Amino acid sequence: MFLLFFILLHVTQHALGVEVIEGAESVVLPCGAPPGAASSVVWSRYDLIPSNVHVRIKTGQAEEDDLTNKNQLFTNRTEMQPDALRTGHVSLTLKHIQLSDDGIYICIARGGGERLTNTQVQLQVISREEAEQARRQRDTVIAVVIFILIILCILAAVLGRLYHLEYIGRKDKRVEVDSGEESVLLRCRTISLLPKDVTVEWTDEDNRMVHVNKNGSDQPGGQDGLYRGRTEMKRERPGDLSLTLKHPTERDRNTYTCTVYSREGEVLMERQVKLQVKVPQVEVDSGEESVLLPCETTVRLSEDVTVEWTDGFYRKVHVYQKNGSDQPGGRTEMKRKRPGDLSLTLKHPTERDRDTYTCTVYSREGEVLMKRQVVLKVKVPQVKVDSGVESVLLPCETTVQLSEDVTVEWTDGFNRKIHVYQKNGSDQPGGQNRRYRGRTEMRRKRPGDLSLTLKQPTDRDSNTYTCTVYSREGKVLMKRQVKLWVKDPDSDSVASGLNFYKDGIIYVNDLRLKDHQVEVEEGVESVRLPFKITDDLPEDVTVEWRRFKPRPTIMAYMYEDGSGRQDQQDPSYRGRTEMKRNLKQGDFSLTLKSPTVRDGGRYICRVYSNEGNIRKETTVELRVSERSNSTDETPLMADYAV
Numbered sequence: 072m073f074l075l076f077f078i079l080l081h082v083t084q085h086a087l088g089v090e091v092i093e094g095a096e097s098v099v100l101p102c103g104a105p106p107g108a109a110s111s112v113v114w115s116r117y118d119l120i121p122s123n124v125h126v127r128i129k130t131g132q133a134e135e136d137d138l139t140n141k142n143q144l145f146t147n148r149t150e151m152q153p154d155a156l157r158t159g160h161v162s163l164t165l166k167h168i169q170l171s172d173d174g175i176y177i178c179i180a181r182g183g184g185e186r187l188t189n190t191q192v193q194l195q196v197i198s199r200e201e202a203e204q205a206r207r208q209r210d211t212v213i214a215v216v217i218f219i220l221i222i223l224c225i226l227a228a229v230l231g232r233l234y235h236l237e238y239i240g241r242k243d244k245r246v247e248v249d250s251g252e253e254s255v256l257l258r259c260r261t262i263s264l265l266p267k268d269v270t271v272e273w274t275d276e277d278n279r280m281v282h283v284n285k286n287g288s289d290q291p292g293g294q295d296g297l298y299r300g301r302t303e304m305k306r307e308r309p310g311d312l313s314l315t316l317k318h319p320t321e322r323d324r325n326t327y328t329c330t331v332y333s334r335e336g337e338v339l340m341e342r343q344v345k346l347q348v349k350v351p352q353v354e355v356d357s358g359e360e361s362v363l364l365p366c367e368t369t370v371r372l373s374e375d376v377t378v379e380w381t382d383g384f385y386r387k388v389h390v391y392q393k394n395g396s397d398q399p400g401g402r403t404e405m406k407r408k409r410p411g412d413l414s415l416t417l418k419h420p421t422e423r424d425r426d427t428y429t430c431t432v433y434s435r436e437g438e439v440l441m442k443r444q445v446v447l448k449v450k451v452p453q454v455k456v457d458s459g460v461e462s463v464l465l466p467c468e469t470t471v472q473l474s475e476d477v478t479v480e481w482t483d484g485f486n487r488k489i490h491v492y493q494k495n496g497s498d499q500p501g502g503q504n505r506r507y508r509g510r511t512e513m514r515r516k517r518p519g520d521l522s523l524t525l526k527q528p529t530d531r532d533s534n535t536y537t538c539t540v541y542s543r544e545g546k547v548l549m550k551r552q553v554k555l556w557v558k559d560p561d562s563d564s565v566a567s568g569l570n571f572y573k574d575g576i577i578y579v580n581d582l583r584l585k586d587h588q589v590e591v592e593e594g595v596e597s598v599r600l601p602f603k604i605t606d607d608l609p610e611d612v613t614v615e616w617r618r619f620k621p622r623p624t625i626m627a628y629m630y631e632d633g634s635g636r637q638d639q640q641d642p643s644y645r646g647r648t649e650m651k652r653n654l655k656q657g658d659f660s661l662t663l664k665s666p667t668v669r670d671g672g673r674y675i676c677r678v679y680s681n682e683g684n685i686r687k688e689t690t691v692e693l694r695v696s697e698r699s700n701s702t703d704e705t706p707l708m709a710d711y712a713v
Contacts, residue, residue, distance in 0.1 A: 092199065161180060314327070350446050384615070424447060453553070465522060466553060487506075489507045538552070616650075616675075
């Protein structure tokens, strides 16, 4: 196989030989000698007779070619520099190259009776046919290389585009925003050319309609109430179907789906984006005098705005009215120390105050100007003890100087009075709940020590206890909590806060209620979430059913002032819930109509007294499976399964 080479007069030279094409004008056979030392140089080819190709000799001070015995093949075809011996450049130029010139050429320089150099040069003469074949091979190789380079460039461009689209896709699939931002953009983009008359639907993972855009214009009619007035789609350029969601809060944490339909209803595209809303956290120890829930803005607000603080159940915590005054006071206070500071002070925080609080600013016309959230965590010290010990100390100490006429009241998680230390310095067993009677004692060994001794603790005493100090006028001076865990050494029971679980049983306010599991199939007419008690309750109780898993917690049903409150209910449950409350039977069960897989999760029902204290509580786990392939389409009514 011939080496690649340049055609026409170009010659490739290297240490072992020289290549040249037949018909080339000339070629140089390299050779060197010590400058001025050589008296003669002989170029020979030993395969020829005579072997001499070219001879140069020194005559006096001059140099001349010796043509004696020169092979006739090289007549008038060889040449050396005129001063070759003096300079040492004794290379030979061979002209009018022929195929017969192919061979090994030997350069020998002599001087002073010695051989000064002996160089062999192999000259390879390539025929025109071989040269043309090599040229074609070279051109083919070059063409193949260029083709491969073009393919690689195209592939690199395609891969770059795919990477770009994948990067955009990854970027579009997950969005993070801080609570309090004015809006967040849920991206939905495509490079495909879409018709102008497409319908774009944005839905959340509960299949609620977030936004509809048809033929380029928004259609608010079918929008879910949760998102009404909070979404906007600007189709500013082709392929961009992104949605703006205003005033994002923790409740907006969701996976949103952007679906594009053709005029005929065919799905042309579907994209998903997961929204994470970051909410700042505030942590405080139980017993602190107060905690500050921050809410600040750099936006200049007019003086006639209304600021409304609500908790995770949409209950109003505080209202700062247009006239610049709080409406009303209680445990909260807003001190606008500087413009833009809408922070709220919550006094005497307890474990029950753990929640997500929302600060909403309204204009005079009722338009939402800002929403900001904060998560409050209240740390409660814990005391762990084994059942069977003689007593356990529930600590409550303060460094604040208290007067002698204070009242100290200890209560449990159900607001039952455990112990009262009256103004005159003595215990008052009169208002004490019967289950604690004779089992508590308060010894004020030193000022500020309000700790309580609970005798013969059992696993049913696992609870959160509150120590409240009142002034003579009835004002709360201090609240401190402690969580008691009493473990039965002979069981695997676990205590948790207000409730105590053992072998699947939940103990609530001296009642043993099973932690229900309800299983139904999607497509049944309705399902009942059970909650039945035996105690008589007053007429003015409030009942709340909430789904707390999966997050976020949402209101499934609320009963207040003798009727259901749809305005407090999550839109996805409206028109689908019913509670036939019978005080005589103590039945607070909830009927949920047309349950779907999305309704599955853990529900909690709480019964509150008029003062806002929890009187009863239970949890129910609802499991809704997908409907099996059955020919029977008769609607069913499902009761609970224990």
